[in-house]
Amino acid sequence: MRYINKLRHYGIFIVFLAICINLSLISPQFLTISNWTIIITQVSINALLAFGVTFVIITGGIDLSLGSIVAVSGVTAAMLAHPNTYPLIVPILAALFAGLLIGAFNGFMITKSKIAPFIVTLGTMTIGRGLALILSDGRPVSNLSDSFVFIGSGKLLGLPILILILVIMFIICSVILNKTTLGRYIYALGGNEQAARASGIMVTRVKMMVYSISGVLAGLAGILLTSRITTGQPNAGAGFELDAIAAVVIGGTSTSGGKGSIGGTMIGVLLIGVINNSLDLLNVSSYYQQVVMGLIIIGAVVLDSLNQKSNY
Amino acid sequence: MNLNKMQPATEPILGVNSLCKSFLGVKALNDIHFELNKGEVHALLGENGAGKSTFMKILIGLLKADSGSIYFKGEPIENLDVHAIIQKGISMIHQEILMIPELSVAQNIFLAKEVNRAFFIDEQVINQKTETLLRSMGIDIEVSEKAKNLSIAQLQLVEIAKAVSNEAKVIIMDEPSSALSELEVELLFKIIADLKSKGVSIIYISHKMDEIFQIADRITILRDGKYIATKNTKDLDKSGLISLMVGREIKELFTAKELPESEVILKVENLNKKGRFSNINFEVHSGEVLGIAGLMGAGRTEIARAIYGLDNFDSGEIRLKGKKISIKSPKDAIAEGIGYVSEDRKGLGFIPELSVKQNISLSSISAYSKAFLIDKKEEQKAVKQIAEELQIKASNLNKKVKYLSGGNQQKVVIARVLLAKPALVILDEPSRGIDIGAKHEIYKLIRQLTEKGLAVLLISSELPEILGMSDRIVVLSKGKQKITLTQKEASQEKIMHYALH
Numbered sequence: 001m002r003y004i005n006k007l008r009h010y011g012i013f014i015v016f017l018a019i020c021i022n023l024s025l026i027s028p029q030f031l032t033i034s035n036w037t038i039i040i041t042q043v044s045i046n047a048l049l050a051f052g053v054t055f056v057i058i059t060g061g062i063d064l065s066l067g068s069i070v071a072v073s074g075v076t077a078a079m080l081a082h083p084n085t086y087p088l089i090v091p092i093l094a095a096l097f098a099g100l101l102i103g104a105f106n107g108f109m110i111t112k113s114k115i116a117p118f119i120v121t122l123g124t125m126t127i128g129r130g131l132a133l134i135l136s137d138g139r140p141v142s143n144l145s146d147s148f149v150f151i152g153s154g155k156l157l158g159l160p161i162l163i164l165i166l167v168i169m170f171i172i173c174s175v176i177l178n179k180t181t182l183g184r185y186i187y188a189l190g191g192n193e194q195a196a197r198a199s200g201i202m203v204t205r206v207k208m209m210v211y212s213i214s215g216v217l218a219g220l221a222g223i224l225l226t227s228r229i230t231t232g233q234p235n236a237g238a239g240f241e242l243d244a245i246a247a248v249v250i251g252g253t254s255t256s257g258g259k260g261s262i263g264g265t266m267i268g269v270l271l272i273g274v275i276n277n278s279l280d281l282l283n284v285s286s287y288y289q290q291v292v293m294g295l296i297i298i299g300a301v302v303l304d305s306l307n308q309k310s311n312y
Numbered sequence: 313m314n315l316n317k318m319q320p321a322t323e324p325i326l327g328v329n330s331l332c333k334s335f336l337g338v339k340a341l342n343d344i345h346f347e348l349n350k351g352e353v354h355a356l357l358g359e360n361g362a363g364k365s366t367f368m369k370i371l372i373g374l375l376k377a378d379s380g381s382i383y384f385k386g387e388p389i390e391n392l393d394v395h396a397i398i399q400k401g402i403s404m405i406h407q408e409i410l411m412i413p414e415l416s417v418a419q420n421i422f423l424a425k426e427v428n429r430a431f432f433i434d435e436q437v438i439n440q441k442t443e444t445l446l447r448s449m450g451i452d453i454e455v456s457e458k459a460k461n462l463s464i465a466q467l468q469l470v471e472i473a474k475a476v477s478n479e480a481k482v483i484i485m486d487e488p489s490s491a492l493s494e495l496e497v498e499l500l501f502k503i504i505a506d507l508k509s510k511g512v513s514i515i516y517i518s519h520k521m522d523e524i525f526q527i528a529d530r531i532t533i534l535r536d537g538k539y540i541a542t543k544n545t546k547d548l549d550k551s552g553l554i555s556l557m558v559g560r561e562i563k564e565l566f567t568a569k570e571l572p573e574s575e576v577i578l579k580v581e582n583l584n585k586k587g588r589f590s591n592i593n594f595e596v597h598s599g600e601v602l603g604i605a606g607l608m609g610a611g612r613t614e615i616a617r618a619i620y621g622l623d624n625f626d627s628g629e630i631r632l633k634g635k636k637i638s639i640k641s642p643k644d645a646i647a648e649g650i651g652y653v654s655e656d657r658k659g660l661g662f663i664p665e666l667s668v669k670q671n672i673s674l675s676s677i678s679a680y681s682k683a684f685l686i687d688k689k690e691e692q693k694a695v696k697q698i699a700e701e702l703q704i705k706a707s708n709l710n711k712k713v714k715y716l717s718g719g720n721q722q723k724v725v726i727a728r729v730l731l732a733k734p735a736l737v738i739l740d741e742p743s744r745g746i747d748i749g750a751k752h753e754i755y756k757l758i759r760q761l762t763e764k765g766l767a768v769l770l771i772s773s774e775l776p777e778i779l780g781m782s783d784r785i786v787v788l789s790k791g792k793q794k795i796t797l798t799q800k801e802a803s804q805e806k807i808m809h810y811a812l813h
Contacts (some may be wrong), residue, residue, distance in 0.1 A: 180684045181677050188674055191663035198622060198660040199674045199728065200646040258665040 008090045011303060012252050016271050023278045027104075030278065037160065043273035044166045045221045045228075047266065049244035050251075051173045052217035055210045057248050058177075059190045061117035061255025063211065066218045066244055067104060068128025073098045073222030075132045077093030078141035081148040088147045089124075096219045102128055103215015107208035125241070126292040132234040141232035152227030162224060169217070174262045176193025182209060190257030246293070247272055271296070274310065315797040323386075323807035325350045325513055326371075326402075326482055331380030333366055335745070340366045341537045344380070348482065353406070353514045354543075355502060355528035359557055359773065359808075364517055368484055371515075372404045373397040381484040384482070403475035404484040411467055413460035420459050421474045445477055449503055452599035472503060476512075483507065484515045489523060490609065496655040501527055519607050521550050521812055534558055551805070554812075558775055558804040574598040575633065578650075578736045580619065583628030588614040589791040596736060601758065604771045605783030605807050611791040612771045613655055616738045619769075620652040621645045622660075633735065646675055651729035655741035655771070657718070661725040668704065669695045671713050671724050675732040698727045704755060719750025726757070736767040743777060755781060775804045787811055796812035 006051055024031040045138045049066045073095035080091035109120045154161050160274045177183040185206045188196040197203050221240075240287025251268030270291065279289045313614040328346040332339070341363045346374065348354050355380050358364050369375040371382065373394040382390040384400055392400070411420050418438045433486055442455040459467065468488055475483045479710060485506045489497045491698065493557045503526060504514055515681060518524055525545060533556045573596045583592040587610035596602045602611050618625040621639035626764045630637055632648050645652070654660035662671050672695045673680060680690040695709060713724055739758070742750040758781060762768055772778040785802050787794045787810040794810040 066364040175685075179686055179688075181681050181686060182684065184670060184677055184686065186675070187666060187670075188663045191665040192659075195663055196654065196674075198620075198642050199656060199663075200641075200732070201674070202641070202643055218634050258663070 003212060013267055013302060014308075015303075016033060016267050018275070019274060023099055023274070023281075027278065027281045028225035031280060034196070035281075036234060037163070037250060037276070039270070039273045039277045040166065041160055042277070043269045044162045044175060045225050046243050046247060046272070047166055047269040048169055048217045048221040048224070049240055050247040050265045050269050051169060051262055053241070053244045054248050054251075054253055054260055054262055055177070055186060056117070056214050057245070057253050057255060058186050058209060058257060059210050059262045061110065061194070061207070061210070062255075063106065063214045063255075064093035064118065064121040064241050065102060065124040065128055065215065066221075066241035067237035067239055068125045068132065068219035069099050069215055070222040070225060070240055071195040071234055072102065072128050072135070073205060073219040074226035075136045075141055075232040075234055075235055076085070077148070077223045078226050079135065081144045081226075083127070083143065083145040085145075087144070088215040091148060092223055095223045096216055099215040099217070099219020099222065100212055101215070103218070104208065105180075105217065107211035108129065110211065111207050124257070128236075129234075136232060136234040138234060140234070140288050142230065144227070144232075149227055149230050150228075152224055162228070165224065166219070167280070169220070170262060175219075177215075177262055182206065189258070192258070225262050246297045252295060252300075252304055268300075324348055325385060327369075327383040329381045329383075331367070331370065331382070332378045333370060333375065334378055339537050341370070341377070344534070344537075344539045344743070346532055346542075348513045348515060349529075350481075350513055351511045352529045353508060353516055353517065353527050355524045355531045356516075356534065357524065357557060359554065361777065362534040362557075364534060365486070366514070366537075366562060367534070368404065368486060369799055371397075372402060372484065380661035391475075398478060398480075401479060401481035403478050403480035403482070404467065404485070404486065405471045405475060405488055406486060411459040411470065412557070412559070414458060415452055416456045416458055417446075417462070418455040420470065421445070423479055438554070439739035441477075442473075443575075445473055448706065449473055449476065449506070450499060450504075456739055464495045466494065469496075469499070469503075472500075475506070480512065482513045482515065484517070485519045487517060487519070488516070489520060497523070501610050519812065521553065525550075528665065528777075531801055533654070554805055554808050559701070567652055574600070574765075576631075577632075577633060578619075578769070579631040581629040581631070583615065583618065583625055583630070585614065585618060585623075585625040587791075589788070592793050594786050594793070594796065598735075598765045598767055598771055599762045600783045601768040601770050601781050603778040603785040604685070605775070605778050605785055606787045606788035606811050608773070609790070610788040610790055610811065613740055615788075615793075616652060616740050616769065617770060619645070620650060620738060622652075645733050649733070649735035651675075651732060651734035651737040653722075653725050653737065653739045653742055654728055655744060656747070657722060657725060662713045662721055662728075665712060666711055667710045668716070668724055669701070669709040672698065672727045672731055675728050694731060695727075698731050702727050702730075702757065717746075717750075719753075722746055722750065722754070728759075734766070736769065738769040740771045741773065742770070743772070775807055779804065779807070789813060 029035055038263055053063050053066060056212055074096045077091040080086050080094055106121055109115060110117050112312035151161055156164055177186065185196065185201045188199065188201060189203055189206050195201060195279070204247030222237065225236055247268035248265050249255065249261070249268070250271055251260070253264060275292060275296065279292065326348040328344060331341055331344040341624040344367060356364050356367070362685065366375065370377045373392055373396070377390055380390070381388055384402065389397060389763070412423065421442050422438045427434045439455050446453060446455065451473060453462065453466050453470065462470065468491060472483070488500060492500060500811050503626060504672050505532055507514065513653040516524070516528060526546045530542060530544055531548065531553065532542040535557060576595045577598050578596040580592055580594050584590050592615055594602060606614070614623065617623045617719070619630060621641045621644050632640065632650070637648050642652070663674070669692065673691050677686060677691070680687050682693060699709060704723045704727060714720055716724065741756055758768055758770070770778060770781055779802055783799055785797045785807065787797065787807055794813070797806065
């Protein structure tokens with residue numbers, strides 16, 4: 001029985017492996033390095049957003065402003081990344097700062113006004129989109145420097161830079177959640193906010209941190225997206241937050257808070273990527289892909305809640 | 313109303329035989345007997361934790377008894393659910409009001425029994441019927457007013473009106489006068505007298521002796537979940553009643569001791585919070601247990617929460633070891649050396665999804681961290697030591713706390729508080745809901761801690777516990793400090809006397 005319980009813990013991972021094995025039998029292209037490079041590159045932006053929103057969801061909150069932050073930071077980066085203007089670090093820092101600012105604003109409003117995170121971030125989602133359009137005057141910002149474009153398309157040590165950044169962020173986020181006091185406080189806060197406060201945790205500060213982290217990671221995602229598509233698009237990133245939340249949920253993080261992991265989220269992200277990829281390989285129309293994806297989201301949560309029940 | 317088919321006066325309308333109920337092995341009700349005559353006001357009395365609420369919850373169908381029978385008009389009803397029991401004619405006026413705030417008085421009273429005309433609710437008929445009902449009871453409340461705009465007293469009266477509109481034959485009133493002014497209490501008693509004359513029976517739960525002697529025909533006393541006695545009110549006086557409520561022999565569970573003068577750890581001066589408590593003054597010395605006694609709502613927990621920074625207070629000073637401290641949050645309190653074990657273990661005590669280890673280290677985790685990174689070896693070492701001291705029976709420190717028993721969960725909370733190295737610990741109902749074995753271990757632990765010089769503020773509703781453990785006892789009543797008794801002066805009767813006045 002204990003063995004089965006252990007297995008359950010890795011439920012979604014096993015589902016993921018089973019799908020991969022199946023696909024490798026159906027399509028010989030699936031298990032090639034080049035195909036996996038494509039998959040991981042494709043999911044890297046969603047992965048960064050999903051990491052950030054994992055922090056938020058573990059505290060029991062939600063962040064709907066991610067897609068708009070991607071647009072604001074992307075436009076900001078693009079405007080400062082024209083050839084022969086500023087050094088590369090300027091657009092990068094400015095874009096990260098833009099993300100941090102919106103994230104911190106979310107955290108501030110949620111903790112000070114006690115308005116539900118859903119409402120606050122719904123508001124900033126619209127505000128962010130408006131800011132991106134204002135900054136860019138509603139037009140795509142193109143003519144980016146080679147060094148900026150290199151981030152999204154270049155390779156270092158034989159690996160795409162996107163994948164390197166993804167790996168580094170995966171490690172940093174895992175360490176924060178598993179090995180730092182902040183991580184411990186995040187789980188405690190999501191598990192029982194009142195008890196966390198009574199235990200001496202500064203609940204307000206933890207929430208500020210969580211939304212700021214989410215904002216910065218979305219800022220980073222905005223930089224990578226802009227670099228990849230070589231333009232700052234004020235309309236970019238629409239709906240990205242929902243893909244990120246889907247990955248988090250598939251990865252076993254509970255939307256009521258207190259439970260979840262970056263590893264689970266990574267599996268969720270990869271599962272989405274693999275399924276999209278394989279449906280491409282199998283020539284399934286993208287219309288059907290959406291239906292399949294929706295069913296997987298619901299299925300993952302059903303699986304999770306069944307596990308919960310059988311635990312009692 | 314079936315006044316015509318009136319039963320003979322000797323036949324009780326409600327009879328309860330040998331009712332038992334346990335929670336996690338702790339007997340909350342043990343062999344309860346009760347009977348209620350037609351048109352009788354029957355008071356149910358007992359200390360906090362005597363089992364009154366559990367008993368009433370079973371009567372109304374919110375809980376199921378483990379064994380025993382309940383007869384209503386000669387018919388067994390112990391297996392019915394709430395809805396069916398209300399249909400039969402038993403209604404309860406809860407302490408916490410259960411009204412829908414956005415609905416009107418009339419809509420609330422007719423909730424789930426709306427009058428329809430061609431698919432639409434006939435608001436006019438509902439309003440008229442409510443108007444007639446309220447006027448007949450002498451209640452002056454606008455029927456179209458939304459429930460959220462009513463005072464608690466008004467809501468309580470509407471609840472009673474609702475029970476009447478359900479044609480209840482038995483109405484249970486749980487501390488109905490606690491939120492009422494004197495004038496409103498008079499109205500309440502008039503309504504009760506009126507109901508009585510119509511043959512409705514009332515079960516009346518209250519701590520207020522004067523009220524009980526004024527309106528009750530008979531009194532049933534419960535103690536520690538056991539049936540003690542049923543008496544005619546006219547055969548009893550106040551002191552006789554108090555000794556029935558508390559009169560148990562004090563077992564030699566506890567060992568309080570004489571205390572040499574020692575350093576003052578906590579000094580509370582003139583603490584006030586409007587509507588909660590006023591003018592509270594006390595000291596807790598190193599190595600001392602100061603007990604705080606009082607009935608529910610006396611302000612005990614509110615004072616503890618204010619000291620610990622969970623709630624703010626209006627005025628007053630808190631000094632720790634002579635130094636005036638300003639506490640804005642529990643984090644400040646912990647940093648100053650104050651620990652709090654809440655009465656609400658599930659709500660404020662532990663994080664169910666975290667492990668035993670993670671819970672225990674939660675308040676002091678920064679002490680086991682270097683540059684934000686938790687030193688897991690140090691954490692493990694510290695937690696293991698305190699867990700062994702407290703004999704926490706988690707085969708594995710990595711087990712989630714939600715899987716532990718109540719007693720072990722409580723020990724985890726105490727371990728968390730102690731690991732932060734406090735000078736003062738506030739224990740709020742530390743033995744509530746845990747079995748007798750774990751209770752003893754906690755008493756022993758309190759003793760050991762005070763021997764090491766820790767100051768303890770003990771809040772408890774169990775009189776033997778507070779009498780046995782405390783060196784001095786502060787008695788509160790309705791937010792006011794009534795008296796401070798020494799170990800020698802204190803007795804159950806004395807505490808009850810001050811707590812009730």
